[in-house]
Amino acid sequence: MTQIYNFSAGPAVLPKEVLQQAASEMLDWHASGMSVMEMSHRGKEFISIASEAEADLRELMHIPANYKVLFLQGGAHAQFSMIPMNLLRGKDTADYLDTGIWAKKAIEEAARYCRVNVVASGAEQQYRQVPQQSQWKLNPDAAYVHYTSNETIGGLEMFWTPQVGSVPLVVDMSSHILSRPVDVTQYGLIYAGAQKNIGPAGLTIVIVREDLIGQTISGTPTMFDYKVHADNDSMYNTPPTYGIYMAGLVFKWLKARGGLAAIEKVNIEKSALLYDYIDSTDFYNSPIALENRSRMNIPFTIKDSALDTEFLKQAQAQGLLQLKGHRLLGGMRASIYNAMPLAGVQALVAFMQDFERVHG
Template sequence: MIMARIFNFSAGPAALPEAVLQQAADEMLDWHGSGTSVMEMSHRGKEFMGIAAQAEADLRELMAIPANYKVLFLQGGASAQFEMIPINLLRGKGAADYVHTGEWAKKAIKAAKAFGNVNVVASAEDKAFTYAPAQASWKLDKNAAYVHYTANETIGGVEFHWTPDTGDVPLVCDMSSNILSKPVDVSKFGLIYAGAQKNIGPAGLTIVIIRDDLVGHAQPTPPAMLDYKTHVDAESMYNTPPTYAIYIAGLVFQWLKKNGGVAAMERQNIAKANLLYDYLATTDFYRNPVRKEDRSRMNVPFTLKDAALDEEFLKGAKSRGMAQLKGHRSVGGMRASIYNAMPVAGVEALVAYMKEFAAQKG
C-alpha cells in the first residue's frame, strides 16, 4: 500500500519539493544514461564533477553571488561552522562581535568563546528572545574581527527582515533556515553559511559563501580540514564531499529557477506566512509570542490556550495528513515550518484545522 504524501511541517530535515523527489527517484538507478546512481559515482569523476559545477553555477545565479566570493560544499552542519568561523576569521584580532537572538545564536557564541573573546553586542534575552534587536542598540567594536548574527531563529521564530550594516568589519550570517527564501545582497556579507536540511536539500551538506579576501589569513594556520583555504584550493573536493546531498541540492536549485527564483519564493513565502499570522491575530485560542515586525516567514511557533490540549491537537493534525507540528522541547507548544517546499495548500489546510479545533475546544 502506498501512502499519500502528507504536509510535512518539520523544522529540519524538512520537506523537499515533490518534483525534485520524483526526478531523483527516476534517476536513482541510472543517471542520464551513465548506468549508475549518483550515490555510486566517484566524486572526482567527470559525471559528478559536472553535477557539482552546475549546482554551484545555479546557486550563484539564484543568489547573484559576486565573482570575488567562493562557494563551498562542506560537511559538519552549521555547528561545524560555529567553530570554523572563529578559527579562520579572528585572524589574530582580540575579539568578535555576536548578536544573541536565541538558541542557535547561543550555540554559536559558546563555540566561539573557545577560540577568542566574544562581545555580545546585543541580546533579546530580556524579552525571552521574542524580537530582533534594532541595530541602533548594538554596541559594536570597530576593531572586531567580524560581526555574527543568526538571520532566522528556527526554534524561536524570530527573523531579521533587514541586513545589518557593519561598515568595514566583515558581516557573518547563519542563514540555515531562510537562505533562498528571499533575495539578499551577498556583497554586504563577509561570509554566509547554511545547513542544507531546511531550504536546500538533505541533511549532511553545508553551504559556505565566503569573500575571497577572508580566505587564507587564519592565525595560527588551522588543521587542514578546518581551514577554508584547504577547501577553496580543492574546490570542495579535498576529501569526499556529501555527493548525493550536493546532487539533490542541485535539483532544488533547478526547481527554484523553473519557479521564478528567490523573488518568486519570497512572494509565496509572504503569502503563506500571512495566511497563518492573519488567522492568529483573530483568535485568543492560539498565541504567537514574537514581535510582529520580527516574525519569521519560515518557522511559526504558537501555543494553545490550554497546553493540556497539545497532544489532542497533534493527533488530530496527523489524522488530517499534517505532521511534525510539535514545538521544540525548549519552548513547547507548536511550530509550523513553512519553507520554500511547503505549498500554499499546506498552510491553508493547517489554518482550516486550527479553526476547527478552536471551535470545538474553545
C-alpha cells in the first residue's frame, strides 16, 4: 500500500503508535478480560484510566490545582452555549473577538443569552489578520472575554495572550491545544474539542478556574452546568469512556516525545517547511498575514484556481489525503497537527514542487 498522509482538519490523523496500542488492547485491556468500551465507568479499571489521563494532561499543560479538568461531550458547539450559561454570573454582557468563522459561531450563540460586545473584528482584512489588542474596545463590565486562538478554517493563529485585567479570559483552543506550551493561569476557561490534537470526536475538554463555576442562568440544562460535572469528577452521567482512554494514550505519547516544548519545535519545523516553500514561489499563495499563520491549519491557493481539481486528484493518488479547502473558502488546506510526521509535510512539499514543475 502507498504510504498515506492524512491532512484532514478534524477528525484528524492520530499517532500510529497510539492506534496500534488501541488495536492490540481492543479485546482485552491489561488482562482485565474486557475491552475499555465494555467497562463500567464507575469500575476501578476505568477510574484508573480516567485519573491517569487527567494527571497526564495536568502535567503536560502545568494546570494548577485551582483549575478543574472536565471531560465532556458536545464539542465546541456545546461550549458556545455553556460558556454564557455558566460565566455570565449575573452580568448581561460579554466581550468577543471576531477572527473568522469559528469566532462568529461562538458570537451568534452567545447573543442568544447576552449582549455581545465585539471588541474587534478581522472582517475588514478579510480575516487574514488578527486585530492587534491596541485596536480592541474592551468593556470593563463584560462577564468575560472570549477569543478563538486558532481559526481551523481560516488558518489564523494567535501567538500572544490578550491582556484583559481581572475579566476572565475564555479561549477556544480546539485546533492548537497541546501543540505548544500555554500559560493556563492567564485563562478563566480553556476549551477544546478532542478531534484535532487529543483523540477521537465526541470528547470535549474544559479547563476552568474553580471560582468561576456554580452560577448558571435560569433554564440551564443540568448537563450544561460545569459545577455539576466538576463535583462528580466528570461522571455525573456516563462519559465518553473510549474517547477518554484514547486521549490518555495520546497524552502518554506526547510525554514520551518530551512534552509541549518539544512538540512545539517539531511543529515550527513542519509549518516552516511548508510556508517557506509557498513563499518561495508565485505558483502557490498563503493568504494569511505573517504573524498569524497557523502552525496547524495551512490554507493555500494555486495561482490558477482551475488547477485545484487536478492538484487534489493527483495528491490523492499519491496518498496525500483530504487536502481540499473548506467549502466556504475553496482552495487547499493542509492540517498538520501533532500526529502528522515531518515526513508527511516533506512528501506534500515534494508533490507541490513536482506539480509546479509540470503546471507552473
